[in-house]
Every structure is written in C-alpha cells, then in structure tokens.
Amino acid sequence: MIFHSDTSIVTIDRFIIEQEAKFPEATGELSGILYDLAVAAKMISSKVRRAGLIDILGAAGSENVQGEHQQKLDVIANLIITKAMDHGGRLCAMASEEEEGIIAIPPQFRCGKYVLLFDPLDGSSNIDVNVPVGTIFSVLRRITPGTGNGTVEDMLQPGFTQVAAGYVIYGSSTMMVYTTGHGAHGFTLDPSIGEFLLSHPHIRTPERGKYLSVNDSYERYWSEPVRALMRRYRGLDSQREPMNVRYVGSLVADFHRNLLGGGIFVYPANSKNPNGKLRLLYECNPLAFIQEQAGGACSDGRQRLMDVVPTELHQRSPLFLGSKADVETAAAMLQAER
Numbered sequence: 001m002i003f004h005s006d007t008s009i010v011t012i013d014r015f016i017i018e019q020e021a022k023f024p025e026a027t028g029e030l031s032g033i034l035y036d037l038a039v040a041a042k043m044i045s046s047k048v049r050r051a052g053l054i055d056i057l058g059a060a061g062s063e064n065v066q067g068e069h070q071q072k073l074d075v076i077a078n079l080i081i082t083k084a085m086d087h088g089g090r091l092c093a094m095a096s097e098e099e100e101g102i103i104a105i106p107p108q109f110r111c112g113k114y115v116l117l118f119d120p121l122d123g124s125s126n127i128d129v130n131v132p133v134g135t136i137f138s139v140l141r142r143i144t145p146g147t148g149n150g151t152v153e154d155m156l157q158p159g160f161t162q163v164a165a166g167y168v169i170y171g172s173s174t175m176m177v178y179t180t181g182h183g184a185h186g187f188t189l190d191p192s193i194g195e196f197l198l199s200h201p202h203i204r205t206p207e208r209g210k211y212l213s214v215n216d217s218y219e220r221y222w223s224e225p226v227r228a229l230m231r232r233y234r235g236l237d238s239q240r241e242p243m244n245v246r247y248v249g250s251l252v253a254d255f256h257r258n259l260l261g262g263g264i265f266v267y268p269a270n271s272k273n274p275n276g277k278l279r280l281l282y283e284c285n286p287l288a289f290i291q292e293q294a295g296g297a298c299s300d301g302r303q304r305l306m307d308v309v310p311t312e313l314h315q316r317s318p319l320f321l322g323s324k325a326d327v328e329t330a331a332a333m334l335q336a337e338r
C-alpha cells in the first residue's frame with residue numbers, strides 16, 4: 001500500500017466521534033450503536049473470510065421465518081449482531097430477517113431510545129460459491145412511550161424517520177458504509193490492524209448510470225410498463241444509450257457497485273411476487289437512505305420508497321434504487337400502473 005501525503009488516516013471510531021462533536025445535543029448513544037456495529041462487522045468478516053476453512057459452509061439444517069434454508073453463517077452473523085448490540089443500553093428492541101418476532105433486550109440490561117433492524121447476512125445463498133455477501137442495518141428512534149422494551153410499533157416507521165443506516169460488504173475487501181443523514185461515508189477494513197479506515201468520504205452517485213442490475217428471468221411475469229422500462233434502460237427504444245447489465249444476485253454487491261459508479265438496481269413487482277422480493281424495513285429503507293444521501297433516489301415504482309408507511313415487520317417492496325435520473329425514468333414510465 002502506498003501512502004499519499006494528502007491521505008489522512010481516519011478510523012471509523014475517530015470519524016464517528018468527530019461527527020458527534022458537530023452536534024452539541026448528541027448524547028453519544030447513536031455513536032455507541034455505530035461503534036458496536038463496526039465491531040460486529042469485523043467479527044462477521046472474520047467468519048466469512050474463513051468460511052471455506054472452518055467447515056461452516058452449507059445449511060445449518062434449519063429454516064428461518066422466511067422458510068429459507070438457513071446457512072450456518074446466517075445463524076452466526078445473526079447471533080454476533082444480537083450479542084454485540086443487546087447490552088449497550090442504547091436499544092429498546094431489535095428485529096432481524098432471521099427472526100419472526102422482535103428481539104427483546106434481556107432483562108439484565110438497560111433499554112435505550114433506539115431500535116435496530118438488520119439483515120445479518122444478505123445474499124447468504126451465495127456464500128458457498130464465494131460471491132460477496134453483506135450485512136444491512138437501519139436505526140430508528142423509539143416512538144412508544146416508556147423506557148422499557150420496545151414494540152413492533154417502534155419498528156413500523158417510514159424510511160424517512162431513520163436516524164442512521166448502513167451496510168457492510170464482504171467482498172474483495174470488507175467495507176462498511178453508513179449515513180446519519182450527513183452524507184454517506186465508506187470505510188475499508190485493514191485486517192492487519194483490525195481497523196475500518198475512511199476510504200470513501202462523502203460518496204456521490206453519478207446522476208445517470210451505466211449499469212442496470214435486474215434479474216430478467218422474471219420478464220414473463222412483469223407488467224407491460226415494466227417491460228417497456230427495461231427496453232428503455234437497454235436502449236432498445238432509442239431514447240437513451242444502452243446500459244450494461246451487471247447482476248451478481250447479491251443485493252449489497254449490486255448496490256455497492258452502482259452507488260460508487262452509477263447505475264440502477266431494479267427488483268420490480270411481478271405476477272408471482274406482487275410486492276417484489278426484498279424486505280422494506282431492513283433491506284430497502286437503509287439502502288434508500290444511503291442512496292439519497294449520495295445524491296441518488298429510491299422508489300417502489302409508485303412513490304419515494306422512504307415515504308412508504310410499513311404495516312408488517314417483514315413486508316416486501318418493489319425496488320428501484322440508484323442514479324437519480326434512472327429512478328426518475330422508472331417513476332415516469334410506471335405512472336401507467338398507478
């Protein structure tokens with residue numbers, strides 16, 4: 001690694017502290033949540049990096065609430081985050097893709113004023129073939145009265161109420177990207193010192209992208225407006241230059257590439273999945289928050305995604321996420337479906 005004189009070495013902890021210092025009213029609780037999530041990310045990264053070596057590949061033999069076969073790493077990542085976050089006194093409840101109900105704070109620990117929602121290891125079906133996977137998280141302020149355990153009601157808030165959101169991508173390197181509403185910032189893990197170092201400050205997504213991320217094996221289930229939209233993205237109606245299709249099949253990997261280089265990730269509703277596949281609260285909303293902070297946009301095909309008022313903890317949503325102009329194209333062309 002060559003160090004350039006203009007490259008400052010800033011750890012994620014130092015960055016979090018400096019961000020907090022800008023807000024005199026800050027109590028440090030949100031900072032504590034972010035520190036602890038960074039520790040959990042390092043632990044999960046260590047497991048993912050050795051997946052092939054310590055025989056934790058393959059299904060755990062159990063199923064999660066989604067009826068999906070849980071991979072051992074799913075279970076381990078879920079446990080790591082739960083145990084890293086349950087005792088800090090900053091959360092009053094958690095929710096995970098891997099658990100049907102909310103995760104209560106154990107009685108021996110104090111409850112705080114935030115709730116945490118997360119997908120501990122998204123794209124986990126890719127683990128055995130060494131495709132990048134990711135962790136996604138969202139932080140909300142509790143809205144129910146009292147100082148005890150939170151409830152599902154505290155989770156069912158629209159995305160624009162998020163106080164923080166982020167993801168970790170376990171790819172060629174491990175990166176943590178998060179926002180607290182003051183820009184989106186990326187940190188790369190230096191495994192030789194076990195620190196996340198600031199590598200992508202103030203991420204900005206190009207206004208118009210070059211990559212289209214979509215699984216078009218569902219084309220036969222799409223509506224006609226969605227099919228017309230895909231023809232537009234592919235330049236087949238001569239309205240724009242063709243986009244290159246890049247689809248890894250791992251949301252965090254596809255999103256991260258488009259966030260940095262410009263592009264759009266599309267998982268539309270279809271006749272088999274009328275609400276799409278991805279989960280609103282702990283997949284779509286956190287990535288939408290980051291994308292908007294990076295100058296992009298996110299829609300469910302009908303409205304700004306972060307305006308959707310949730311009704312169920314694990315509800316799904318269609319997703320159009322990425323460069324602002326490309327998301328606006330989707331919103332315009334799907335008007336016919338409203």
Ligand code: P6P
Nearest residue numbers: 122123124125215249250251252
């Ligand atoms: P499909 C992985 O299982 C996942 O939840 C996301 O990470 C990914 O974007 C999506 O599903 C892929 O779904 O239907 O294209 O295989």
